[in-house]
Amino acid sequence: xxxxxxxxxxxxxxxxxxxxxxxxxxxxxxxxxxxxxxxxxxxxxxxxxxxxxxxxxxxxxxxxxxxxxxxxxxxxxxxxxxxxxxxxxxxxxxxxxxxxxxxxxxxxxxxxxxxxxxxxxxxxxxxxxxxxxxxxxxxxxxxxxxxxxxxxxxxxxxxxxxxxxxxxxxxxxxxxxxxxxxxxxxxxxxxxxxxxxxxxxxxxxxxxxxxxxxxxxxxxxxxxxxxxxxxxxxxxxxxxxxxxxxxxxxxxxxxxxxxxxxxxxxxxxxxxxxxxxxxxxxxxxxxxxxxxxxxxxxxxxxxxxxxxxxxxxxxxxxxxxxxxxxxxxxxxxxxxxxx
Amino acid sequence: xxxxxxxxxxxxxxxxxxxxxxxxxxxxxxxxxxxxxxxxxxxxxxxxxxxxxxxxxxxxxxxxxxxxxxxxxxxxxxxxxxxxxxxxxxxxxxxxxxxxxxxxxxxxxxxxxxxxxxxxxxxxxxxxxxxxxxxxxxxxxxxxxxxxxxxxxxxxxxxxxxxxxxxxxxxxxxxxxxxxxxxxxxxxxxxxxxxxxxxxxxxxxxxxxxxxxxxxxxxxxxxxxxxxxxxxxxxxxxxxxxxxxxxxxxxxxxxx
Numbered sequence: 155x156x157x158x159x160x161x162x163x164x165x166x167x168x169x170x171x172x173x174x175x176x177x178x179x180x181x182x183x184x185x186x187x188x189x190x191x192x193x194x195x196x197x198x199x200x201x202x203x204x205x206x207x208x209x210x211x212x213x214x215x216x217x218x219x220x221x222x223x224x225x226x227x228x229x230x231x232x233x234x235x236x237x238x239x240x241x242x243x244x245x246x247x248x249x250x251x252x253x254x255x256x257x258x259x260x261x262x263x264x265x266x267x268x269x270x271x272x273x274x275x276x277x278x279x280x281x282x283x284x285x286x287x288x289x290x291x292x293x294x295x296x297x298x299x300x301x302x303x304x305x306x307x308x309x310x311x312x313x314x315x316x317x318x319x320x321x322x323x324x325x326x327x328x329x330x331x332x333x334x335x336x337x338x339x340x341x342x343x344x345x346x347x348x349x350x351x352x353x354x355x356x357x358x359x360x361x362x363x364x365x366x367x368x369x370x371x372x373x374x375x376x377x378x379x380x381x382x383x384x385x386x387x388x389x390x391x392x393x394x395x396x397x398x399x400x401x402x403x404x405x406x407x408x409x410x411x412x413x414x415x416x417x418x419x420x421x422x423x424x425x426x427x428x429x430x431x432x433x434x435x436x437x438x439x440x441x442x443x444x445x446x447x448x449x450x451x452x453x454x455x456x457x458x459x460x461x462x463x464x465x466x467x468x469x470x471x472x473x474x475x476x477x478x479x480x481x482x483x484x485x486x487x488x489x490x491x492x493x
Numbered sequence: 494x495x496x497x498x499x500x501x502x503x504x505x506x507x508x509x510x511x512x513x514x515x516x517x518x519x520x521x522x523x524x525x526x527x528x529x530x531x532x533x534x535x536x537x538x539x540x541x542x543x544x545x546x547x548x549x550x551x552x553x554x555x556x557x558x559x560x561x562x563x564x565x566x567x568x569x570x571x572x573x574x575x576x577x578x579x580x581x582x583x584x585x586x587x588x589x590x591x592x593x594x595x596x597x598x599x600x601x602x603x604x605x606x607x608x609x610x611x612x613x614x615x616x617x618x619x620x621x622x623x624x625x626x627x628x629x630x631x632x633x634x635x636x637x638x639x640x641x642x643x644x645x646x647x648x649x650x651x652x653x654x655x656x657x658x659x660x661x662x663x664x665x666x667x668x669x670x671x672x673x674x675x676x677x678x679x680x681x682x683x684x685x686x687x688x689x690x691x692x693x694x695x696x697x698x699x700x701x702x703x704x705x706x707x708x709x710x711x712x713x714x715x716x717x718x719x720x721x722x723x724x725x726x727x728x729x730x731x732x733x734x735x736x737x738x739x740x741x742x743x744x745x746x747x748x749x
Contacts, residue, residue, distance in 0.1 A: 371607050375600040382598040385560055386656075387586035387614050 177487035181451050188459040198340035200458045206346030208454030209353020210415060212447050214408030215431040215438075216360060217401025223377040223441020225394050227289055228296050231303035232405055232431065233424030234310035235277045239406025240413035240423060241314050242276045243269035244323055254328040262328030266410075273410050274403040281402025285395050307425055314421040323419040331414075349411055356404065360443050373397060377441045433472050437479045439486025448487055449479075513538040513664055513695050514559070519568035521551075521558045528554045530719035531568065536664070536712075541686065541696040543706045543727060545741060546716035552699040553595055555716070556666045560592050561585045573663055587614075591657035595668040595699075599652045601642025605633055608641050612656040619660075626655045629685040647678035654685070661694070668699045679705060703741055707731040715740045 189197050218232045246269035247254060253265040288306045292298040327345055334341040364370035372393055376383045380390045405424075412427065413419045434453055438445025456475050461468035479487060514536040521529035529551050536542045546552050557563045559570055561582040570578045577585050586592070591612075600608055609626075610618055627634050630651040636644060641652050650670055657665055671679045679702075686709050689696060700706045706713075710727035723730075723740050730736055 368611070371603060371611055374602055375611055378600050378602060379598050381562060381582075382594070382600070383611075384582040385562065385586055385592045385594070385598075386612050387583050388611075389581075389583045 174488070177445065177448050177483075180487075181448060181455065184452060184455055184459075188455075188463075191459075191463055195338060195340035196462070198337055199342060200462055201455065202340075202342045202350070203346055204455035204458035205451060206343075206349035206353075206454075207415075207458070208451035209349050209356075210408055210411045211427070211430055211434055211454060212353055212450035213356050213411060214405050214427060215434045215446050215450060216356065216443055217404040218431055219435040219438060219441055219443060219446040220373070220377075220397050221401045222435065224373060224380070224397050225289075225293070226296075227293070227303075227398075228299045229289070229303045230300055230428065231284065231288070231306035231310070232401075233426075233428040234307040235281060235402040235405035236409035236412065236424035236427060237314055237419075237421055238280060238310060238424075239273040239277045239409030240325075240419050241318050241323070241409075241421075242273045242406070243410040243413065244318070244325065244419065245269075246272050247325065254326070257329045259330040262330045266328060266414075270407055270410050273406040277406030277409075278399040278403035281399040281405075282395060284402070285398040289398070311421040311425065318419075318421075320421070325413050325417055325419055327414055327417060345414065349415065352407075352411060356407070357443075357447050364443060369393075369396075430472065433476050435486075437476050437486055439483075439488040442486065442488040445486055445488035452479075511538050512536060513573055514697070515569075515571045516555070516559070517569050517571075519555075519558060519565045519570060521554055521563050522566045523554070523563060528719055529558060529565075532558075532716070532719070532721055534714055534721050535724070536695060536697050539693070539695055540711035541690050541698060541709055543710035543713045544697060544699045544716060545701070545703060545706070545713060547701065547741075550716040551719040552716055553668055554719075556592065556594075556668050556697070556699055559585070559666060560590065589663035591662040591665050593653045593657050593665070593667040593670065595672060597646075597649045597653040599641040599644075599649050599656070602640060604638050604640055605644075605652055606637050608652055608656050609659045612659040615660060622659060626658050629658075629688060630655055647674050647681075650674060650678070650682065654682075658689075658694075663693075663695065665689075665694050665696045666699075667696060669701065670698070671700065671702050671705050683709060703737070 185201055188200075192200070214232075214236055217235075218229060221227055221229055221232070247265060250265040250268070253261045256262065284306060288302050289299070292302055331345045331348060334343045335347070336342070362370075364374055372383060372388055376390055376393055383390050383393075409424065412423065416423070430453065434449040435446055436449075437452065438447070438449035452475060453472055456471050457468055460471040483489065512535045514534070516532050516534040519529050519532040519534075520527070532551065532555055534544070534555070544552050544555065554563060558565050559572075559577075561577070561580055561584075565578055568578070569576055572585075572588060572590065575588065577588060580588070600611070603611070606618075609623070613619070632648055633651060633655055636648065641649060644652065654667065654670065657667075670682055674682070683705060686696065686698070690709070690711075698706060698710070707727065708731075713723075713725060713727045713730050714721045715723040715730075717740075723736075730740070
């Protein structure tokens, strides 16, 4: 075992390993840029509301970006899991209305926790079935993926109408999460604070899973080169199904959060949010969870500020932001290597 | 008497050496293209076998077909006494074959350590084994926590080979490791392969660079137009310039 590489060659200077922080700075830059145009309390209220909305979008979009990154599947049916998650939660929340009306945070969160668990379980199972039945026959065929997943979403929405009826369902916030807390003169809705906490928790779990566990490393490796992951002896098909189910469960969680935010449920709530989630994952870079996180916050903050300052501009702010980002970085904020 | 096929030639030359890998009449289609047109190849157990041939001869396709990345449409592939023709790629890898593709395919976002960690399927990295590998490639230690995407081409090649060695495997398939590398790095790789030959791992090395493999290889097969057109001892081929010119004319011109 005497062979060694000559140090002059092997230790040749590396290209500088730069940490790409520019996208990370976008969020504070956008937030601070809006500050001169409004009062401080208004800015705080809008910023927290934007962060909360961004977190909810992130929860719904994170699964979609992982599914696209790993499996190269354009799942236009992702919104169905948002709707199914929200409606499934009503199976717990409506019978436990008494718990939600109690002015007790633990009781409220207990009922919510149960609803979230059920919603995530149902959407994970549904995601697993969806991958086996709808997605598997069309791997590698993007046009067919768009058609069958759109079809899957339409079928799901109609199934919701059959099961829960076509009327919208009221989903009031739990008593302890209604109203606002005040930071000086700035009103911050309690539920939005919860959304920020849940969003940060989901991001932390995803971050740790992707960076500190073997399964996470495999997912990241699979996003870059699934063939090589197989050549190392791992069954990437199982990884696909697991990620699809997990992504669907996250969409289900996002659906519960979004439903409580809107306080009403309709079958097409998932399809309504799909455009936003696609914009977010394109801005973030397809397959990048970190990019998806930043993209979600940017979209929500810009939408909020624009809605306050120039309501008509808010209608196109998402698209303008996406175009601006893509002009700067055509593959999104954090482009993933693909093979 | 009918002429011997390249595979039978090798069997005649190496009658005592039990093959670790045998391809018999392997055909591979990629879309409408018929790439491998009946490949017969025997890789003796132990040592280093070389697969030579010009661009487009089917060398890479042969390795990918062995790994199950492309399916053989006809013929059989027997590895270590077991028919692996219809096995999935993960099952083939688990049977004991490691693969270093032409593109190196290191996971650029993952650090060197993480690249090796993923290749260690059975558990955590074996420190003694890592030290052994770093004996070949000391630079790996220096860049242990560096994302592989930040490394130079030669360093990535080290990571790709180290990844294939991180756990003991019976057969190592290496596709054109010298492609695009500086001469000094090629010399270093040559030294590493020379030492690897002393281990129990059999190596099947695909190359176009005859000068790289002429002193390394124990046996050699030459491909052309999707078939093996010559098989024998490397010693015989490297000592026969006329045969080299006939089999490898273009390749030799390109690399001398």
